[in-house]
Amino acid sequence: MNMDSGGGSVSLANSILTKKAADAISDQFPAGLRVLVVDDDPTCLRILDKMLRNCLYEVTICDRAEVALSLLRESKSGFDIVISDVHMPDMDGFKLLEHIGLEMDLPVIMMSADDGKDVVMKGVTHGACDYLIKPVRIEALKNIWQHVVRKRRNDLKELEQSGSMEDSDRHRKPSEDGDYASSVNDGNWRNSKRRKDEEEEGEERDDTSTLKKPRVVWSVELHQQFVAAVNQLGIDKAVPKKILELMNVPGLTRENVASHLQKYRLYLRRLSGVSQHQNGLNTPFMGPQEASFGPMSTLDGLDLQALAVSGQLAPQSLATLQAGGLGRSTANASISMPLVDQRNIFTSDASKLRVGAGQQSVNSSSKQVNLIHGLPTNMEPKQLSHLHQSVQSFGTMGLQVSEGVSSFLNIPATSLRTSSSHVDSVLGSQNSSLMIQMAQPQSRGHLLNDITGSHSSGLQSSMVQQIFSNEIAGQVLGRNGVILNGKGAAYNLVSQASPMADFPLNHIAELPGNGLPIGNTLTSSSTLTSTGMFQGGNVDTKGPRGFAPVCDIFSEICQSKPQDWELQNVGLTFEASQPITSVQGNVDLTQAVLGNQGFASSQKNLLNRNASVVGKAVVPQRQENEHGKIEASVQRPINPLLNNSFRVKPETISDFSCDNLLIPQRYGQDDLMSALFKQQQEGTGSLESECNFDGYTMDNIPV
């Protein structure tokens, strides 16, 4: 396909279409907000669940902090906000709060029957964005979306800011960044940028430091220089002063280097397998807007998308990999946690990944482990595809990347090169943050034009915009995932399967001549699982996987719109060939069972339903060929949220509920567990959580 001006106008038209759709969806906001609730008290949990559903949010409940964490890790952008109890038996709520802040950088609301000043203060100091006193009223929950929006805005501001080395250069960005920036300024981007401009620089950014200091963005080059300096000095002898001298970067202060060095050291330590529980160390990094790294995690998607439009990663991206990797790791010490956690997950903790019991899941996840060993969990799979593409496009570059990456990440280069998919995963994970890095410091316009020579920038802007709104829309369209955790097996039924994953594949197939190398990957389900799939060569663009991801301008182009929306659900739940069915089943179940309004019939005991659904959904539904049914159900317009008369086919539900599910009359945890175990026997395993569907970030729209 000719992506020149002709393509540009086509894409424009399409983006307009997409925009409309996106707007329609985003108008639903805050409906569809994906909330994860963690509370060991089943009564409270159930009440909150109902309340949040009544607020039209997409709820996942969990009664164990560890499970909640693994849920979050599996699906990096699968949730928008977390509500957690303070006092829990398996983990202190504040500890969970810290973890989440570090690894996922999601807004967290604490709640407790305890309203003592000290406890509330603790919430504040640990970075909770709000504190609710139990018993919680529904009015208190109605407005929790504000925390998500606020955070996104702040992150965007950070992003904008991070484009330049100093805050004061903020205004300079549009001109120097050329096409990309100007297109980026469209829509939401522009809004936030404008808002940012309007607001004083003194705007509170939850900065952990009390002093206002210019934020230094550790760009790819900068970081490379840093690493080079450190290596030259020797990591043990590397002191900020000397590093600064070696780097010889004007405007860089010793403090900048010092803090960066600290993070770098932490990162290295993590890589070498130091205990992951360095919460204490991480405290300073708790704040979501930690320095220049803060926003990165959340902004990955955004930048990535934007850059992904071009579908290519320029050489800078490769360089960015390193920087991004570092940025990631050091950012809020976020990487350290994910890295280590990642390792844990990979090496041993099946329970963490799965419903506490999935042996199979361990297997499947371990597959991916190899691929993405050591990569931060918050690297999103979708980025994998991008990287993959870029790798493909830039043959040697890929190798270079892997080299660079490996050296940085201490990953043996060979392992990286074993297969392109490996590289992809590695690169992919790196890509996210890297892209961001890239985006700002580099001349984006240059990058884009350089790469594609197509109207990527034109596309990009709209895409970026679309993606953004699409993302939100996608969120809105999410289903309710009630994951009741029996014994710590909580799953997000909804599974924000990265629609992206399927999407790119889909598109690749459909737009073969596309000048934008999409590569194939995007098997993005949130975590490494996608990588595994990818590796398995399940680059199945057609079939179930061919469901358009949420934000797709290109899906607009390629497919009919309604289909997209409908498919979104499915797409969201798709991982790869294997999980497909199960995921679908899950999603379907979720929707079916949990779809609130309009869901009449066979719902006697919703509790039971949920339980049964959970039991079923949690385990990949291999055994049943619910595909057909699922399909049928899935085809339906997505959500009650959208006020479609969502008629769940009773037979579908009953199918799910009857068969091998225990239908406990209560939260029979044992029942659930056994159901799960039973399920697990039959399936291979993992409910690959879906995609790192970064809530309101731009998704990849590779095309």
Place this chain on the structure above:
Amino acid sequence: MDLKRQVAYMRRSLFDQGYLDEQFIQLEDLQDDVNPNFVEEIVTLFYRDSARLILNIEQAMEKSPLDFDKLDTYMHQFKGSSSSIGAKKVKSEATQFREFCKAGNAEGCLRTYQQLKKEYTTLRKKLETYFQLARQAGPAETASRPN
């Protein structure tokens, strides 16, 4: 008196006599077509789950000397749970119990616990009766707010 009025009357008195508070109404408000028996389900869930807590507390109360911290922790959980269903009197006893725990007053704890258990049991009976009556009166009318 017709059933519906009976139900309404009983409901009213549960509030007036201080057995239930505003939180119960929150639960009633959540009840809808999707979950037509939501309130009863929640109450059932509460009693089932809190039985475990009660057991823990009683076992801890048998120890000597009393482990006040542990007791306080249990009671905190119990309090959170009971407050979420609007069990006013039960909650108040739990609060009192915690006060005694903090003061290290074993005698006070013991006494209060007896009170608490009594309220806990009484409320269960009353609610069971209430739900039964409400179901008889007609599902649509269950726990609906008086106009």
